[in-house]
Amino acid sequence: QQPVQSPQAVILREGEDAVINCSSSKALYSVHWYRQKHGEAPVFLMILLKGGEQKGHDKISASFNEKKQQSSLYLTASQLSYSGTYFCGTGPNTGNQFYFGTGTSLTVIP
Amino acid sequence: KAGVTQTPRYLIKTRGQQVTLSCSPISGHRSVSWYQQTPGQGLQFLFEYFSETQRNKGNFPGRFSGRQFSNSRSEMNVSTLELGDSALYLCASSGIDSLYGYTFGSGTRLTVV
Numbered sequence A: 001q002q003p004v005q006s007p008q009a010v011i012l013r014e015g016e017d018a019v020i021n022c023s024s025s026k027a028l029y030s031v032h033w034y035r036q037k038h039g040e041a042p043v044f045l046m047i048l049l050k051g052g053e054q055k056g057h058d059k060i061s062a063s064f065n066e067k068k069q070q071s072s073l074y075l076t077a078s079q080l081s082y083s084g085t086y087f088c089g090t091g092p093n094t095g096n097q098f099y100f101g102t103g104t105s106l107t108v109i110p
Numbered sequence B: 001k002a003g004v005t006q007t008p009r010y011l012i013k014t015r016g017q018q019v020t021l022s023c024s025p026i027s028g029h030r031s032v033s034w035y036q037q038t039p040g041q042g043l044q045f046l047f048e049y050f051s052e053t054q055r056n057k058g059n060f061p062g063r064f065s066g067r068q069f070s071n072s073r074s075e076m077n078v079s080t081l082e083l084g085d086s087a088l089y090l091c092a093s094s095g096i097d098s099l100y101g102y103t104f105g106s107g108t109r110l111t112v113v
Helices: none
Strands: A004-006 A009-013 A018-023 A031-036 A043-048 A054-057 A060-065 A070-075 A084-090 A104-109 B005-007 B010-013 B019-024 B031-038 B042-050 B053-057 B064-068 B074-078 B087-094 B108-112
Touching: A004 A084, A009 A018, A018 A084, A018 A104, A031 A060, A031 A070, A043 A060, A070 A084, B005 B087, B010 B019, B019 B087, B019 B108, B031 B074, B042 B064, B053 B064, B074 B087
Parallel strands: A009 A104, B010 B108
Antiparallel strands: A004 A018, A018 A070, A031 A043, A031 A084, A054 A060, A060 A070, A084 A104, B005 B019, B019 B074, B031 B042, B031 B087, B042 B053, B064 B074, B087 B108
């Protein structure tokens, strides 16, 4: 039931792009994305509410393919501050259980 | 506005003891969820409370329990602690439909020795 993320880990140089995928075996009604820096709490990035929706701010965006039960997070022109572990979260119809994905560790180096 | 507050930040307990963790959500948030985070297992859902009622429960043994008070503050209790319970316990609060995501507290780091 826990969404699976890929890759598990990625190392980038500043300015490079990355894509993180989130795949679920169950129907997705909404997808959240969070970033957790080492030693800190996860921080909400964005929510996608329906299939086909794409969102973004700064150079981080996401898409949601409802039919494939997948979501992807796109980081372009990465910055050092993007380093952290990224989690997708799926569900709920209000009142349903909310699951976080397996996590993707992203490290940006100079 | 004040964020999600978890107390205590750190705890060291002995096997067999019990522990109670506290979480105060953002003012106005009525949903509080609890997660266990370990390096190998990621974020595992424990339970969610909404308006003093447990709305969802994850796959944890009955030693893990929780409750929510009328002011939305929540407590989590673990009885008969085991070494494997050592983890970071995070609580998260949200509005009624989580449209603005979950706001996490800084967590309680529990070490069982």
